[in-house]
Amino acid sequence: MTAPAVDPDPGTARSRTVLAWQRTALSVAAGTLLLVRLGYDELGPGVLVGLLGLPLAAWVLVHGTRARATAPGLAGALLALAVTALCLTELLVLVDPS
């Protein structure tokens, strides 16, 4: 797994990674809004705690895009946790007998 001595594609890997972070943060924000809106009907106002996903997505949008050595770091872990929490919320809505 060796790279060519001269980089034939200077710079675009970093900008593609920044764009990937932006796409993912926006997807998490959209998913949060969707699930809070749908979960409100079934589970009541308690689901509003899920709106925490919005400042999380905003923070990831700002912080996660900075190039750094030990990526994906805290931002990546928080995104994975947020997606897991959204999935568990939907499972809760599905199995809720009411």
Next chain:
Amino acid sequence: MYADGEEPDYRFSLANERTLLAWLRTALALLAAGVAVDTIDLAMAAAAQTALAAGLVVLALLCAGASWWRWARAERAIRRREPLPASGLGLVLAVGVVLAGALVLVVVLAGGVGTS
């Protein structure tokens, strides 16, 4: 992990990072599909519809959890200059999505669609 192996070409690490993010977006898409199946009124038994929606959400959970694990295994392999680890999750995902899609297609063609 960062004490292991040697520092790789940064583009490989960035590609691995983008793969993690792509898996997370795939999980979100599967979650959205599960929510759609739950919300839309299909001509199938309520229990079956709930089971299909739950199956899609479980697939989403698998993707979210596996994304991180795959990232770690790939990063370790890149640092040690070893072959990248294989993963069966792509196959599971493909089979799951095809089955879910086929089921919904059959139901829609047979019984029609409304919204609840």
